[in-house]
Amino acid sequence: MRIESIRLRNFKAFKSVDISDVPPFMVVVGANGTGKSTLFDVFGFLHDCLQSNVRQALSARGRFREVLSRGATNESILIEIQYRMEIVGTNRLVTYTLEISEEKGAPFVKRESLRYKRGRYGAPFYFLDFESGQGWAIINE
Numbered sequence: 073m074r075i076e077s078i079r080l081r082n083f084k085a086f087k088s089v090d091i092s093d094v095p096p097f098m099v100v101v102g103a104n105g106t107g108k109s110t111l112f113d114v115f116g117f118l119h120d121c122l123q124s125n126v127r128q129a130l131s132a133r134g135r136f137r138e139v140l141s142r143g144a145t146n147e148s149i150l151i152e153i154q155y156r157m158e159i160v161g162t163n164r165l166v167t168y169t170l171e172i173s174e175e176k177g178a179p180f181v182k183r184e185s186l187r188y189k190r191g192r193y194g195a196p197f198y199f200l201d202f203e204s205g206q207g208w209a210i211i212n213e
């Protein structure tokens with residue numbers, strides 16, 4: 073699995089960041105406090121979300137309000153990762169999207185999806201799609 077791009081909205085210091093053409097070997101250089109650790113914590117955060125749950129992943133980082141970028145205009149955190157993966161014998165560019173919001177002080181997954189494009193111009197094919205606790209996943213591929 074190779075990551076090709078990362079899109080972040082309101083994740084700590086990253087209000088709106090798009091990183092494309094991620095090379096196989098990447099070195100991140102920057103002044104103190106510019107977000108190097110935050111960039112790598114995107115993966116730590118996703119790991120915690122999947123290992124335990126979103127609430128615990130947020131709690132470990134000081135709850136939703138601390139993780140949401142200060143001064144965010146949109147009240148949700150978005151993490152989107154594109155990676156290459158073989159699906160039924162074909163190498164596909166898969167997009168994983170996770171959007172987290174908060175309601176009455178409790179965080180919840182607003183949207184989580186996995187999709188890939190079958191053709192260059194075709195509509196994306198969703199093989200996992202959940203919205204506010206309801207959705208579906210295709211498990212035979």
Ligand SMILES: Nc1ncnc2c1ncn2[C@@H]1O[C@H](COP(=O)(O)OP(=O)(O)OP(=O)(O)O)[C@@H](O)[C@H]1O
Pocket residue numbers: 083084085086102103104105106107108109110111137138139140141142
């Ligand atoms: N919710 C938030 N909204 C906006 N900025 C935030 C938020 N949470 C943390 N930050 C900022 O993110 C920055 C921390 O970034 P980070 O620790 O990733 O930097 P770094 O490049 O790893 O620094 P160092 O070289 O010191 O390790 C700090 O400036 C902090 O104020």
Ligand SMILES: [Mg+2]
Pocket residue numbers: 108109110
């Ligand atoms: Mg650091």
